[in-house]
Amino acid sequence: MPKPETLDLDHVANLARISLAPEEKARFAAQIGDVLSYIAQLNEVDVSGVEPTAHAFPVVNVWAADVAEPGLSVEDALGNAPAKSRNMFAVPRVVE
Amino acid sequence: MKNELLHRTVSELSKLMDSGELSAVELMRAVIARTKEVDGRVRAFNSFDEEDALSQARASDQFRSKSPRGARGRPLEGIPIGLKDVIAVAGQPLTASSRMLEGFVSPYDATVTQKLKAAGAVCWGRLNLDEFAMGSSTENSAFGPTSNPWDLERVPGGSSGGSAAAVAAGEAVATLGSDTGGSIRQPAALCGVVGLKPTYGRVSRYGLIAFASSLDQIGPFARSVGDAATLLGVISGHDRRDSTSVDLEVPDYGRAVAELGKSGRKWRLGIPREYFGEGLDPEVGAAVQAAIDEYRRLGAEIREVSLPHTKYAVGAYYIIATAECSSNLARYDGVRYGHRSKDARDALDLYFKSRAEGFGAEVKRRIILGTYVLSSGYYDAYYLRAQKVRTLIRRDFLEAYKQVDAIVTPTAPTPAFRRGEKAANPLAMYLNDIYTIGVNLAGLPGISLPCGFTRSGLPIGLQVIGQPFKEAELLAVARAYEERSDWGSRRPQL
Numbered sequence: 001m002p003k004p005e006t007l008d009l010d011h012v013a014n015l016a017r018i019s020l021a022p023e024e025k026a027r028f029a030a031q032i033g034d035v036l037s038y039i040a041q042l043n044e045v046d047v048s049g050v051e052p053t054a055h056a057f058p059v060v061n062v063w064a065a066d067v068a069e070p071g072l073s074v075e076d077a078l079g080n081a082p083a084k085s086r087n088m089f090a091v092p093r094v095v096e
Numbered sequence: 097m098k099n100e101l102l103h104r105t106v107s108e109l110s111k112l113m114d115s116g117e118l119s120a121v122e123l124m125r126a127v128i129a130r131t132k133e134v135d136g137r138v139r140a141f142n143s144f145d146e147e148d149a150l151s152q153a154r155a156s157d158q159f160r161s162k163s164p165r166g167a168r169g170r171p172l173e174g175i176p177i178g179l180k181d182v183i184a185v186a187g188q189p190l191t192a193s194s195r196m197l198e199g200f201v202s203p204y205d206a207t208v209t210q211k212l213k214a215a216g217a218v219c220w221g222r223l224n225l226d227e228f229a230m231g232s233s234t235e236n237s238a239f240g241p242t243s244n245p246w247d248l249e250r251v252p253g254g255s256s257g258g259s260a261a262a263v264a265a266g267e268a269v270a271t272l273g274s275d276t277g278g279s280i281r282q283p284a285a286l287c288g289v290v291g292l293k294p295t296y297g298r299v300s301r302y303g304l305i306a307f308a309s310s311l312d313q314i315g316p317f318a319r320s321v322g323d324a325a326t327l328l329g330v331i332s333g334h335d336r337r338d339s340t341s342v343d344l345e346v347p348d349y350g351r352a353v354a355e356l357g358k359s360g361r362k363w364r365l366g367i368p369r370e371y372f373g374e375g376l377d378p379e380v381g382a383a384v385q386a387a388i389d390e391y392r393r394l395g396a397e398i399r400e401v402s403l404p405h406t407k408y409a410v411g412a413y414y415i416i417a418t419a420e421c422s423s424n425l426a427r428y429d430g431v432r433y434g435h436r437s438k439d440a441r442d443a444l445d446l447y448f449k450s451r452a453e454g455f456g457a458e459v460k461r462r463i464i465l466g467t468y469v470l471s472s473g474y475y476d477a478y479y480l481r482a483q484k485v486r487t488l489i490r491r492d493f494l495e496a497y498k499q500v501d502a503i504v505t506p507t508a509p510t511p512a513f514r515r516g517e518k519a520a521n522p523l524a525m526y527l528n529d530i531y532t533i534g535v536n537l538a539g540l541p542g543i544s545l546p547c548g549f550t551r552s553g554l555p556i557g558l559q560v561i562g563q564p565f566k567e568a569e570l571l572a573v574a575r576a577y578e579e580r581s582d583w584g585s586r587r588p589q590l
């Protein structure tokens with residue numbers, strides 16, 4: 001397992017699309033570092049030949065008939081929009 | 097009479113309503129009055145809609161008077177049930193106790209909400225939690241912490257702290273919460289009520305705000321094991337809108353528990369030695385030991401078992417849960433709903449600023465940790481390894497179940513701690529879930545029920561862990577102890 005020091009907080013916060021204040025960055029680096037040091041004990045476990053578990057009771061091949069059903073109305077779907085315009089979500093300009 | 101009503105069980109209140117001694121509106125009025133009286137101090141609720149609740153109660157009274165069969169087949173007729181503010185109720189706020197969703201109104205009902213309504217329940221209020229269900233104290237709420245009704249300076253546990261506190265304080269007859277790493281069982285223990293986490297897949301998660309989808313499960317808080325069984329029967333079942341819900345018949349849990357109780361079956365109970373070591377508060381340990389002795393007197397066979405990977409559960413959990421949360425919470429981008437920054441210059445800036453402003457510190461920490469463990473170059477070392485450790489943890493439990501019917505442990509290592517005590521140290525907070533987290537990783541059902549009080553009057557919880565989809569047996573084991581004890585009858589002084 002990598003050492004906690006390898007955590008590049010700027011890079012990861014960028015991947016997560018969260019901007020961090022300088023003070024927040026310092027605090028998170030220390031706190032997440034503690035958690036990573038604790039997590040490092042997983043290295044003690046011999047996992048050779050062990051299959052990973054994604055779900056405790058995996059249910060596979062769940063199919064549904066391909067039939068259109070009523071969904072949310074446009075009005076309901078836009079009900080919580082921060083900004084809307086002509087039945088659409090309005091966002092800041094994306095294309096210059 | 098009125099104050100008496102506030103601590104009655106679902107079954108007692110249903111009898112009073114069946115006999116005409118009580119109406120749903122009278123009950124709802126009593127609950128509203130109680131909530132107004134104490135919630136300024138307890139702060140279990142983010143919000144409640146008095147008019148809506150009374151109108152549901154009136155409809156329930158009408159149904160009862162018009163239906164020739166009375167309330168039969170509607171096991172929660174007229175009963176006020178509170179919902180954690182991550183479970184959607186159409187037309188009501190849904191905030192996850194986050195600035196990100198402040199002002200959000202749900203356009204639809206969760207499946208469990210539909211099922212409650214179909215069972216005649218009155219959906220009552222939006223209950224506080226740690227933001228996006230991330231925490232063990234309900235201090236991480238953007239709208240202020242909930243207090244423990246037994247000592248207002250202490251936390252109610254979390255993340256479903258509002259759901260537990262409301263039942264303890266008489267502000268709802270029963271409630272629903274969600275449990276990802278102990279978020280039902282731990283607050284139930286700290287508030288002296290019953291809390292049940294069903295087997296993963298037993299209850300539909302449709303309409304539950306997702307935190308960690310392979311671990312999250314909705315379950316009830318109640319004043320008795322019998323009430324928890326009733327609620328479980330109502331909310332369980334396959335749902336085609338949740339592809340992880342399991343298509344298994346839902347038993348009549350109340351009847352099954354009663355029959356198992358009468359059968360005189362001698363339970364084989366496992367005591368995992370790893371759950372009684374360092375970090376366990378002596379008063380909690382003594383109360384749990386006394387409960388185990390009581391089981392022995394009841395004729396149960398007590399066996400020591402080992403769950404050797406227990407010490408790795410918290411580490412594996414904080415990789416898997418944060419990885420899943422970083423993915424689930426990517427949807428909060430300020431575009432379609434939720435908080436949008438007013439200062440964004442362009443689309444990318446909109447994401448960065450909306451998320452920075454909308455999420456609280458613990459949510460950001462977990463998203464960042466989860467993003468890191470999934471990121472290129474680190475995935476195998478963290479995420480894949482954690483999933484393999486998860487396999488071993490699950491195997492430990494299944495191995496133990498070859499010898500025993502259920503496993504008995506403390507729910508939490510300590511009673512309720514003081515507000516602020518662990519707020520600056522996330523790792524210390526995480527370790528509070530050490531006895532509950534393995535159950536989620538293994539997908540098992542677990543229940544917490546009261547098993548005593550500390551000398552200073554704080555509740556202590558006993559955890560019983562069951563086998564997959566054998567909630568009836570789990571509830572029967574819990575009921576056997578409950579029948580012989582009287583802890584649930586104590587009331588907090590508010």
